[in-house]
Amino acid sequence: MTETFDLSALKQSLDAAPDHKNLKPLGLQTIYLGRDALTVLPDVVAAMVDATPALGPVAVLSDSTPKRYHAGDLLSFVTGCIDARHRVRNVTVGVAGHTVHADEETLAKAIRDCDGAACLVAVGSGTVSDIGKAVAAAQGIGYIIVQTANSVNGYADDRSVLLINGVKRTIPTRWADVLIVDTDVLVKAPVEMNVSGFADLIATFTAPADWYLATLLGMDDSYSPTVVGLARNQGSALLEAAPLVPQADPNALEQVAKTLTLSGISMGIAGTTAPCSGMEHAVSHLLEMATTKAGNETALHGAQVGVTTIVAALLWQRVLGEIADGGLSRVRVPGPAESQAAVLAAFHTVDPSGAMGAECWRDYERKLARWAHASERIELAKRDWPTHEGTLRHLLATPQSLVAALQSAGAPLRFADLEPSVNEADARWAVANCHLMRERFSIADMANFLGIWDDDLVDELIADAAALGSSR
Known part of the structure; x- marks a missing residue:
């Protein structure tokens, strides 16, 4: 497992940019990206729980779509990691067999279901992570995202795409504190989802x-030229990785994940998508x-x-x-x-x-x-x-x-x-x-x-x- 992103160095680079006064603070604290990245989860959750006075359980937010990790179930692995030290409250959004929509009703229910939680861990797609951002912001609790596919670039920004009166709206919510991207999870994701993330880029x-x-x-x-440069920083490497994405090549998927993450960060620091x-x-x-x-x-x-x-x-x-x-x-x-x-x-x-x-x-x-x-x-x-x-x-x-x-x-x-x-x-x-x-x-x-x-x-x-x- 590697912590791919040196966020301190990135923040220093942004602070030195000619247009730095126009940029928003980068709120992500830590990004773990690579093989076996999920092994840090127990310690990350423990540190987050220790830092809060709340005595409630750790809320684990997900949808009903099964997700694989190695030979087992991803959600079971995540809850098992946390349950060894803390109480877990599973919160499921959406209806089994149907696409999850981040509408007012779904969001309100998720906020209620996470009431009193010490922190929140989202395990799922871009929609699940967007709901999680809004929930964590509403509850004022720490937030960890476990990315399950290279489907979108929104995991690493501070906004949520929500359905307001039936209209897709991008609403400022909050950054995740920690983003965990395990390539062993990505290789098990549906090929079309990983290809979708490439297309999004x-x-x-x-x-x-x-x-x-x-x-x-x-x-x-x-x-901001600085922001555009960051968003397109990995463009050449992304195009080189393209043919290997549908083959679920771990290195190619890691490259797509890295590019998606920089893309998300660029939107966050720009204050706009x-x-x-x-x-x-x-x-x-x-x-x-x-x-x-x-x-x-x-x-x-x-x-x-x-x-x-x-x-x-x-x-x-x-x-x-x-x-x-x-x-x-x-x-x-x-x-x-x-x-x-x-x-x-x-x-x-x-x-x-x-x-x-x-x-x-x-x-x-x-x-x-x-x-x-x-x-x-x-x-x-x-x-x-x-x-x-x-x-x-x-x-x-x-x-x-x-x-x-x-x-x-x-x-x-x-x-x-x-x-x-x-x-x-x-x-x-x-x-x-x-x-x-x-x-x-x-x-x-x-x-x-x-x-x-x-x-x-x-x-x-x-x-x-x-x-x-x-x-x-």
């Missing part, structure tokens, strides 16, 4: 461009919202992100061409009434109650108000656009290279390749309306404000992305 080859453009045009104030989450994540969230509302199972989040990153890269090419042709002189500011009607109509199709549309409008209204005052920043951007375009192209990968990377890891390339597959109507709805769900500015917003975001362009992007995926 592909967004770092488009999302930072969304973030840079947003800050350039006055729609965000948080862009923007370094790793742009248009492509919004589309994935919309797909999940629609399928959840319909009572259907969703495809893995990271797999959806990978597919949609190809679409985002294609849109970037189109928008850069439009701006080079003088597009910034033709931007428009939609009126509030027009925009509210568009938001409410878009989400009425999946939620006739209007709750989802109202939740999205609250966020979109703030984005629209900021855009109404962006004219000065737009003029400044126009004056030095060649320089900004160079920076953006440096942050972007080509659609073809993204397809090649995803293919090398055995990840889905088209909406139809997802499991369960996404039909054409749902894909079109999610792509067409991705800019309407949140305050974050993305390349889809830019296309909309340029006046080119319409059904024809959406259909063209989806068709072109599918053609790229089919050609491999």
Whole structure:
């Protein structure tokens, strides 16, 4: 077992960065990553219990999906490690055989079930760990995550993706105190989950461009070259490991885990998920919202992100061409009434109650108000656009290279390749309306404000992305 991350050195490096005053404190205390990392769990829990005056049990949060560790059951191993010294309270979220959703009801029940606990240990997926962050924050107790798959990058940040009024929202909660990533656990995880994490990371080859453009045009104030560098620090090694990910090669899975962890940390210190989450994540969230509302199972989040990153890269090419042709002189500011009607109509199709549309409008209204005052920043951007375009192209990968990377890891390339597959109507709805769900500015917003975001362009992007995926 190795403690891979020297967090003290990382913190010192961040403190010395030119933009360090804009960064948030790194709250993770310790990360154990490698073979047999779980052997530290008894001592880690004991130290956490000793540091609290609470006399309650150690709450172990998990879902009902069995997980393997060596030849046995992972949850039994974890509870056995803890039970040797402390009382254990098992807390299960979700319904057996179904995807766990971090909605208000599930979260409220988990908080109640963990009442009085001395500390919390989460054993499970990104959703389970996100619920755990919110529970630990609400209860004010120490928090340990045992990562069970390389499915997402959210294990190592301080936010939780929660369902609020049926809408996926990323809410500040808290960092884990300790993150344990045992490669002997990862190799037993479903192959598709580890591949999903790889696909989730592909967004770092488009999302930072969304973030840079947003800050350039006055729609965000948080862009940080230091954070982008951290998020993409392991990019070359990640791509080299890609072909071995579906083979559950321990070294490849450790590399993916390390990259996911740095990606999560980058979001935490940025105070936003923007370094790793742009248009492509919004589309994935919309797909999940629609399928959840319909009572259907969703495809893995990271797999959806990978597919949609190809679409985002294609849109970037189109928008850069439009701006080079003088597009910034033709931007428009939609009126509030027009925009509210568009938001409410878009989400009425999946939620006739209007709750989802109202939740999205609250966020979109703030984005629209900021855009109404962006004219000065737009003029400044126009004056030095060649320089900004160079920076953006440096942050972007080509659609073809993204397809090649995803293919090398055995990840889905088209909406139809997802499991369960996404039909054409749902894909079109999610792509067409991705800019309407949140305050974050993305390349889809830019296309909309340029006046080119319409059904024809959406259909063209989806068709072109599918053609790229089919050609491999």
